[in-house]
Amino acid sequence: MKQTTKIINQAKKEGRKALLEPEAKAICAEYGITVNKFDVATNAKEAVAQAEKIGYPIVLKIVSPDIIHKSDAGGVKVNLKTAAEVEAAFKTIMDNAKKYKADAQIVGEIVQEMAPQGTEVIVGAVKDPQFGQTVMFGLGGIFVELLKDVSFRVAPLTKEDAKEMIINLKAFPLLNGYRGSKPADLNALADVLCNVSKMILDNPEIKELDLNPVMAYPVGSKCVDARIILE
Numbered sequence: 001m002k003q004t005t006k007i008i009n010q011a012k013k014e015g016r017k018a019l020l021e022p023e024a025k026a027i028c029a030e031y032g033i034t035v036n037k038f039d040v041a042t043n044a045k046e047a048v049a050q051a052e053k054i055g056y057p058i059v060l061k062i063v064s065p066d067i068i069h070k071s072d073a074g075g076v077k078v079n080l081k082t083a084a085e086v087e088a089a090f091k092t093i094m095d096n097a098k099k100y101k102a103d104a105q106i107v108g109e110i111v112q113e114m115a116p117q118g119t120e121v122i123v124g125a126v127k128d129p130q131f132g133q134t135v136m137f138g139l140g141g142i143f144v145e146l147l148k149d150v151s152f153r154v155a156p157l158t159k160e161d162a163k164e165m166i167i168n169l170k171a172f173p174l175l176n177g178y179r180g181s182k183p184a185d186l187n188a189l190a191d192v193l194c195n196v197s198k199m200i201l202d203n204p205e206i207k208e209l210d211l212n213p214v215m216a217y218p219v220g221s222k223c224v225d226a227r228i229i230l231e
Contacts, residue, residue, distance in 0.1 A: 001027075001030050001031070001202060001203075003026060003027070003030050004026075004027045004030050004031070004199075004202070004203060005203075007019065007023045007026060007027060008203060008205055008230065011023070011230060012205075012230070014065075016065050016230075017207075017229055017230050017231075018065065018068060018227070018228075018229055018230075019227075019228040019229075019230070020063050020064075020065060020107060021061065021063060021110055021225070021226060021227070022038065022040050022063060022110055023228070024209075024226035024227055024228040025038060025223070025226045027199065027226075027228065028199075028211065028223055028226050031195045031196070031198060031199045032191070032195045033192055033195050033196070033211070033223050034220060034221060034222050034223065035222065035223045035224075035226065036112050036113045036114075036115045036222055036223070036224055037054045037055075037112065037113045038054070038110055038111060038112035038113070039053075039054065039110075039111050039112075040063060040107065040108045040109070040110055040111070041090070041108050041109050041111050042107075042108040043090075044086070044087045044090040044091055045087075046108075047060065047086050047087070047090045047109060047111050048083045048086050048087055050111040051080070051083065051086045051111055052083065054111065054112070054113050055113060056080070056081050056082070057078075057079045057080060057081050057113075057114040058080040058081075058086055058111060058112070058113065058114060059076070059077070059078045059079075059080070059110075059111075059112050059113075059114050060076070060077045060080065060086065060089050060090060060093055060109050060110070060111060060112075061075060061076050061077075061093075061109060061110045061112070062075030062076070062093050062094075062096075062097045062106065062109055063106070063107040063108050063109060063110050064097060064101075064104050064105060064106045064107060065105055065107075066101055066103075066104035066105055067097060067100065067101060067104055072100070073096060073097055073100035073101070074092075074093070074096030074097070074099075074100065075093050075096060075097050075100070076093075077089035077092065077093060078114060079114060086111075090109055093109055094106070094109075115215050115222045115224050116215070116217075117215070118184070118215035118216050118217045118221070118222070119139075119174060119175055119184050119215070119216040120139065120140035120212075120213035120214070120215060120216075121137065121138065121139055121140045121175070121184075121189065121213065121214050121216050121221075122136070122137070122138050122139070122140035122150075122210070122211065122212040122213065122214065123135070123136070123137055123192055123193060123196055123209075123211040123212075123214055123223075124136035124137075124138075124150075124208075124209060124210050124211070124212070125155075125196055125197075125199075125200045125206065125208065125209040126207070126208050126209075127200075127204075127206070127207045127208070127231070128154075131154045132154060132155070133154070133155040133197075133200040133201055133204070133206075134152055134153065134154050134155065135152070135153050135154075135155055135157055135165070135193055135196055135197050135200070136150050136151070136152050137150065137151050137162075137165045137166060137169070137189075137193060138150030138151065138169065139169065139171050139174065140212045140213035140214060149169050149170045149171050150169075151164075151165040151166075151168045151169060152165075153165055155197040155200055155201050156197050156198070156201055157193055157194050157197040158194075159190050159191075159194060161193075162189075162190035162191075162193035162194050162197075163186060163190045165193060166186055166189055166190065166193075175189075175216060182218040183218065184216035184217065184218065184221075185216065185217060185218060185219050185220055185221060188216070188217075188219075188220045188221045189214075189216055189221055192211070192214060192221060192223070196209060196211070205230050205231055206228060206229075206230060206231075207229050207230055207231045208227075208228070208229040209226075209227070209228050209229075210226070210227040210228075211223045211225070211226050211227075212225055212227075213225065
């Protein structure tokens with residue numbers, strides 16, 4: 001996994017523990033985890049060109065090693081439907097970021113497709129001092145804080161392990177076609193868990209990983225936001 005090694009080595013060289021979102025997503029994509037289409041723009045004109053290529057609606061987010069909590073900094077704009085909206089949002093995000101942290105190093109803004117709504121799940125990983133690399137699965141979005149309904153397994157995971165993690169949630173009925181809704185693609189979610197398991201074993205420098213949310217669909221899934229912390 002050449003790109004992953006290159007990204008991790010570059011972050012280490014720069015003394016960064018937190019990978020930038022585009023870097024984390026590039027690693028996910030290299031490990032077969034579907035992410036929403038994205039690019040990085042350094043100015044409003046570039047952002048518009050990338051938005052036209054990706055297709056509306058668009059989400060813009062600040063990319064800065066000094067701004068981890070993007071929403072707190074006013075660094076996120078969603079559901080942008082026209083070139084004019086993208087251009088205005090790009091400028092607003094840049095202004096907000098500079099007000100939030102005047103000396104922040106700003107790489108640009110991530111321009112990404114607004115993924116269709118699905119059932120939001122969270123896939124995580126943590127390097128446990130006792131058990132080593134551990135994978136976590138639960139309901140994502142607001143539910144992760146509210147229900148605290150998550151399951152854990154020590155890596156490596158088999159497909160059967162991954163499916164058990166999903167089925168063991170108290171909220172599993174929400175993924176299994178609750179009240180007439182279509183069930184989520186459990187095979188696709190199990191693949192995400194197995195791919196994360198492989199990623200953290202291949203790259204022991206990864207201390208924490210957080211994919212939240214991953215949109216679960218009747219066919220497939222899509223990682224919308226990715227965070228990776230190195231040791």
